[in-house]
Amino acid sequence: MLELLTGAGLAAAAGLNAYIPLLAMGLAARFDWIGLPSGWTWLENEWVLVILGVLFVIEVVADKIPAVDSVNDWIQTIVRPASGGIVFAGGIGTETVAVSDPESFFSSGAWIPVAIGIALALLVHLGKMAVRPLANVATAGLAAPVLSTAEDGASLGLVALALLAPLLVLAGFTLLVVGFVLLLRSARRRRRERAAASAA
Numbered sequence: 001m002l003e004l005l006t007g008a009g010l011a012a013a014a015g016l017n018a019y020i021p022l023l024a025m026g027l028a029a030r031f032d033w034i035g036l037p038s039g040w041t042w043l044e045n046e047w048v049l050v051i052l053g054v055l056f057v058i059e060v061v062a063d064k065i066p067a068v069d070s071v072n073d074w075i076q077t078i079v080r081p082a083s084g085g086i087v088f089a090g091g092i093g094t095e096t097v098a099v100s101d102p103e104s105f106f107s108s109g110a111w112i113p114v115a116i117g118i119a120l121a122l123l124v125h126l127g128k129m130a131v132r133p134l135a136n137v138a139t140a141g142l143a144a145p146v147l148s149t150a151e152d153g154a155s156l157g158l159v160a161l162a163l164l165a166p167l168l169v170l171a172g173f174t175l176l177v178v179g180f181v182l183l184l185r186s187a188r189r190r191r192r193e194r195a196a197a198s199a200a
Contacts, residue, residue: 015124084121
């Protein structure tokens, strides 16, 4: 049960920022804070960590620039779910050494946790994609850096909960859903108010 919550928290975090959970898992494994299953030990390789670090910096910058953030979200529609699949499977300790052998990978059922992680990350990513354009229009782009920083913080928070207190991941999910709903309502209300003011 705890492993599933860990995987779910990491996958949801990947839906907000693909690189935070990957970096966290890789660094935690490199410093022997966690043990990765044999199929995922490549995450602690120093070159992988450097590449993830560079991609993380690019993501953080791009996601805070109005209009660029929406383009980035479209690109990340592939990256974030893929990251979610990796961290969910790695987080629950799934042995996926057979990934190099597709027939064995699918027949053994090792694909199931990867698919669950992809679905969770994609769901969170789609929620983020729904909120961001509305908020940018409603605030003339001023919301982009604020929302991006909040999303990065939420991703980091979910990773911390997943690795340190998995039982609290459910509370993190609840806060994430409530936050999305409140942001959507606020952005729609502000857009209506701007439209009314323009018409007047």
